[in-house]
Amino acid sequence: MAEEATVKEKKTKKGRVPMPEQDPKERARNFLEVPLGYSPEMAREEASRCLQCKNPGCVEGCPVGIDIPGFIRLIASGEFTASIRHVWKQNSLPAVCGRVCPQEIQCEGKCVLAKKGEPVAIGNLERFVADWERAHGSGALPPKASPTGKRVAVVGSGPAGLTVAGDLIQKGHEVTIFEAFHKPGGVLLYGIPEFRLPKEIVAQEVNFLERLGVRVQCNVVVGRTVSLDELFAEGYQAVFLGLGAGLPKFMNIPGENLVGILSANEYLTRANLMKAYLFPQVDTPIPRGKDVVVLGGGNVAMDAARTALRLGADRVRLVYRRSREEMPARAAEAHHAEEEGIEFFLLTNPVRYLGNEKGRLVGMECIRMELGEPDASGRRRPIPVKGSEFTLECDLCIVAVGTGANPLLTSSTPDLKVNKWGYIEADPCTGKTLKKGVWAGGDIVTGAATVILAMGAGRLAANSIHDYLMRGW
Amino acid sequence: MFKIVKREEMSQGTVILNEIEAPLIARKAKPGQFVILKANETGERIPLTMAYTDPERGVIAVIYQVVGKSTALFKTLQVGDGYQDVIGPLGKPTHIEKLGRVVCVGGGTGVAVLHPITRAMKEAGNHVIAIIGARTRDLLILEDFMRRASHELHVCTDDGSYGRKGFVTHALKDVLDRETINQVVAIGPVPMMKFVSQLTRQYGVPTLVSLNPIMVDGTGMCGGCRVTVGGETRFACVDGPEFDGHQVDFDELMLRLQAYCEEEKACFQEFCMMEESWHRK
Numbered sequence: 001m002a003e004e005a006t007v008k009e010k011k012t013k014k015g016r017v018p019m020p021e022q023d024p025k026e027r028a029r030n031f032l033e034v035p036l037g038y039s040p041e042m043a044r045e046e047a048s049r050c051l052q053c054k055n056p057g058c059v060e061g062c063p064v065g066i067d068i069p070g071f072i073r074l075i076a077s078g079e080f081t082a083s084i085r086h087v088w089k090q091n092s093l094p095a096v097c098g099r100v101c102p103q104e105i106q107c108e109g110k111c112v113l114a115k116k117g118e119p120v121a122i123g124n125l126e127r128f129v130a131d132w133e134r135a136h137g138s139g140a141l142p143p144k145a146s147p148t149g150k151r152v153a154v155v156g157s158g159p160a161g162l163t164v165a166g167d168l169i170q171k172g173h174e175v176t177i178f179e180a181f182h183k184p185g186g187v188l189l190y191g192i193p194e195f196r197l198p199k200e201i202v203a204q205e206v207n208f209l210e211r212l213g214v215r216v217q218c219n220v221v222v223g224r225t226v227s228l229d230e231l232f233a234e235g236y237q238a239v240f241l242g243l244g245a246g247l248p249k250f251m252n253i254p255g256e257n258l259v260g261i262l263s264a265n266e267y268l269t270r271a272n273l274m275k276a277y278l279f280p281q282v283d284t285p286i287p288r289g290k291d292v293v294v295l296g297g298g299n300v301a302m303d304a305a306r307t308a309l310r311l312g313a314d315r316v317r318l319v320y321r322r323s324r325e326e327m328p329a330r331a332a333e334a335h336h337a338e339e340e341g342i343e344f345f346l347l348t349n350p351v352r353y354l355g356n357e358k359g360r361l362v363g364m365e366c367i368r369m370e371l372g373e374p375d376a377s378g379r380r381r382p383i384p385v386k387g388s389e390f391t392l393e394c395d396l397c398i399v400a401v402g403t404g405a406n407p408l409l410t411s412s413t414p415d416l417k418v419n420k421w422g423y424i425e426a427d428p429c430t431g432k433t434l435k436k437g438v439w440a441g442g443d444i445v446t447g448a449a450t451v452i453l454a455m456g457a458g459r460l461a462a463n464s465i466h467d468y469l470m471r472g473w
Numbered sequence: 474m475f476k477i478v479k480r481e482e483m484s485q486g487t488v489i490l491n492e493i494e495a496p497l498i499a500r501k502a503k504p505g506q507f508v509i510l511k512a513n514e515t516g517e518r519i520p521l522t523m524a525y526t527d528p529e530r531g532v533i534a535v536i537y538q539v540v541g542k543s544t545a546l547f548k549t550l551q552v553g554d555g556y557q558d559v560i561g562p563l564g565k566p567t568h569i570e571k572l573g574r575v576v577c578v579g580g581g582t583g584v585a586v587l588h589p590i591t592r593a594m595k596e597a598g599n600h601v602i603a604i605i606g607a608r609t610r611d612l613l614i615l616e617d618f619m620r621r622a623s624h625e626l627h628v629c630t631d632d633g634s635y636g637r638k639g640f641v642t643h644a645l646k647d648v649l650d651r652e653t654i655n656q657v658v659a660i661g662p663v664p665m666m667k668f669v670s671q672l673t674r675q676y677g678v679p680t681l682v683s684l685n686p687i688m689v690d691g692t693g694m695c696g697g698c699r700v701t702v703g704g705e706t707r708f709a710c711v712d713g714p715e716f717d718g719h720q721v722d723f724d725e726l727m728l729r730l731q732a733y734c735e736e737e738k739a740c741f742q743e744f745c746m747m748e749e750s751w752h753r754k
């Protein structure tokens with residue numbers, strides 16, 4: 001394979017086609033999408049860089065095993081419609097995945113050209129065909145199997161739930177999605193900001209499912225509005241739980257309940273789901289900090305920091321306790337954030353928050369960290385450096401240090417087994433839980449992960465649910 | 474859409490009752506639980522406690538005080554109009570059991586929230602003494618409801634225009650001095666709940682309060698509703714909204730309720746101006 005690369009590369013030897021982007025100065029003050037997308041010419045040029053490997057590493061790196069050389073070849077030859085149909089076989093949300101997958105550690109990380117530092121821009125290409133289809137496609141629906149008369153309830157409308165619904169409706173079952181929020185989409189809607197994933201795309205994906213016949217019932221909190229057992233009593237024969245990992249974690253340090261300290265979940269939900277960046281045209285307010293600190297180093301932290309900038313902050317600092325290499329955010333996001341002027345305070349941890357007499361945040365005390373021995377996750381454990389405390393002034397702090405399992409449903413369903421962190425126990429190959437007729441997948445099983453892994457889990461569960469409905473438990 | 478089937482104004486139009494069609498919620502709701510309502514596409518998610526429900530008719534009732542932009546917008550909704558979204562039932566139901574002698578204390582619109590709990594306490598076999606108060610006679614709500622829901626009703630007004638002159642805490646103190654009370658339930662403005670809790674602590678009487686922090690989702694996902702109870706952070710929407718009044722940090726709650734003060738004022742003023750110009754047309 002390596003040889004194949006060197007031989008062919010000599011022939012082609014073209015650099016990766018750069019993604020056109022909004023200028024950092026301009027985009028840091030608007031909510032429009034940052035990457036502008038390839039033109040058909042750019043896409044064909046980038047596609048022509050693919051070496052069409054016989055044993056492609058890229059496919060191994062994709063959690064759902066998309067035939068990457070296959071769809072790229074069709075782009076190279078200008079057959080965009082055939083290309084998107086090819087992608088759909090493994091991935092029903094390519095417009096989303098092309099934008100948000102951590103490609104550098106998945107498909108592109110395993111591309112043979114990655115060794116030379118310039119892998120094929122698989123994510124950009126996937127995004128291109130998906131966008132092309134939305135703009136120019138016929139909108140024709142895929143064929144649907146004849147009705148089986150079986151009914152399935154899908155709880156949660158994130159990527160896991162949407163995938164299950166899409167797969168099962170095409171197999172001829174009746175599917176209803178129940179969503180607690182007033183709009184469907186899960187994290188794709190309330191978490192990931194407009195400038196990274198336009199909400200129009202999420203709405204279109206949901207609309208596509210509705211056109212296929214999926215019923216979407218919002219404002220239903222399963223466990224409160226209806227229980228799991230009531231769903232079965234109403235005639236649903238199988239239930240899929242795609243609840244996500246929506247419980248915000250806090251640091252548990254003094255002063256955390258001062259006004260001006262928000263979980264990233266709250267901040268992003270106000271901004272994205274409630275569109276509070278349009279306040280007062282909409283009724284939900286959002287704190288507009290001038291001097292903002294974001295705690296954390298993942299995608300969520302980057303999204304919060306970049307949102308704060310767009311809401312008019314003078315200065316946004318990101319405080320992360322490990323070093324740059326350990327930052328779990330997508331490489332592109334960290335890079336975009338830096339370009340926009342977000343300052344990184346690495347190897348730093350907050351110790352306590354400082355407030356004024358009105359109970360409002362005015363600053364925080366931090367301590368420097370150094371890296372010690374590797375911990376259970378294999379990453380070097382950060383340890384505080386004695387006497388290195390210092391103060392950061394700030395009027396808004398967004399806590400993005402992770403999320404956990406929300407016990408709302410599981411605590412009201414005792415026969416559903418959860419592990420010690422509250423995540424639902426489910427068979428990794430089928431998604432089956434220990435409760436008959438109930439499947440689970442996505443973040444509520446694995447803990448906070450990625451869109452594509454949630455979709456992968458949804459696909460496995462849909463197949464297993466189909467087997468069950470046609471053959472039995 | 475969740476249709477409004479009945480609407481009443483109370484307290485000189487500052488308090489509104491809505492009966493809303495929401496059969497799934499009506500079937501499930503228990504005293505002490507709340508719903509989140511959103512009027513329209515651009516609306517805010519507003520938590521309101523259910524004052525009563527009628528599962529047969531599939532309706533829930535909320536009683537709210539007009540205090541800002543969103544509740545002013547709710548006030549414009551008439552019978553036949555509706556809310557775009559109603560979510561619930563949320564929060565833990567009140568723990569109702571036979572305890573003996575119970576005092577239910579309500580102030581302002583808190584009386585609406587207190588009413589179903591009072592009734593349930595009576596139905597559970599308790600001897601229920603109710604104390605309700607308002608600034609002045611015209612602002613008093615649900616007096617008849619509360620009289621029927623309790624064995625003994627005391628009414629207070631701050632200005633003495635009706636019932637006893639003074640705060641509900643004065644009437645409560647008299648009851649506590651007079652007899653042994655097993656439980657107090659206090660619902661109303663935060664300062665009122667704070668003072669009631671301070672008083673009952675001196676008498677060692679367990680006291681339940683219902684907290685109203687700012688909320689977004691109401692399902693434990695945002696943490697905006699966090700309150701300090703017994704030195705620990707709790708999420709009022711899932712761990713509450715009712716807590717042991719002797720453990721609650723009321724001062725923190727009051728500060729947190731001011732979080733969006735400036736924004737709310739601006740938003741409300743703009744809305745009032747719009748309304749006015751609309752009416753003039």
Ligand SMILES: Cc1cc2nc3c(=O)[nH]c(=O)nc-3n(C[C@H](O)[C@H](O)[C@H](O)COP(=O)(O)OP(=O)(O)OC[C@H]3O[C@@H](n4cnc5c(N)ncnc54)[C@H](O)[C@@H]3O)c2cc1C
Binds near residue numbers: 159181
């Ligand atoms: C800000 C942010 C940025 C991210 N960025 C990326 C990225 O760039 N790339 C990437 O791959 N991943 C990213 N992720 C992670 C990714 O979004 C998640 O791993 C993925 O969305 C999980 O999908 P899910 O279907 O399991 O759950 P979710 O998307 O969390 O959806 C769960 C849904 O279930 C609903 N629900 C929960 N409980 C109930 C109930 N009892 N009844 C009814 N409905 C219920 C919720 O309201 C929600 O809508 C990001 C996450 C966040 C928060």
Ligand SMILES: Cc1cc2nc3c(=O)[nH]c(=O)nc-3n(C[C@H](O)[C@H](O)[C@H](O)COP(=O)(O)OP(=O)(O)OC[C@H]3O[C@@H](n4cnc5c(N)ncnc54)[C@H](O)[C@@H]3O)c2cc1C
Binds near residue numbers: 536543686741
């Ligand atoms: C669990 C719960 C139950 C409640 N039940 C009732 C009830 O039965 N009747 C009633 O009259 N009121 C009730 N409230 C309070 C009610 O939600 C607020 O009065 C309402 O949100 C005010 O919105 P506004 O836009 O009209 O006013 P704003 O101008 O936004 O605010 C006025 C005041 O209301 C508070 N507030 C603002 N937004 C929220 C929010 N999203 N959640 C909570 N408080 C907020 C603020 O502290 C502010 O001081 C309840 C609150 C909670 C949390």
Ligand code: SF4
Binds near residue numbers: 061108452
């Ligand atoms: S789904 Fe994600 S990992 Fe798979 S090819 Fe597309 S971008 Fe790469």
Ligand code: SF4
Binds near residue numbers: 051052058110112
């Ligand atoms: S994308 Fe990379 S690994 Fe995959 S077939 Fe093309 S050159 Fe080979």
Ligand code: FES
Binds near residue numbers: 709710
């Ligand atoms: S309202 Fe969001 S966690 Fe309670």
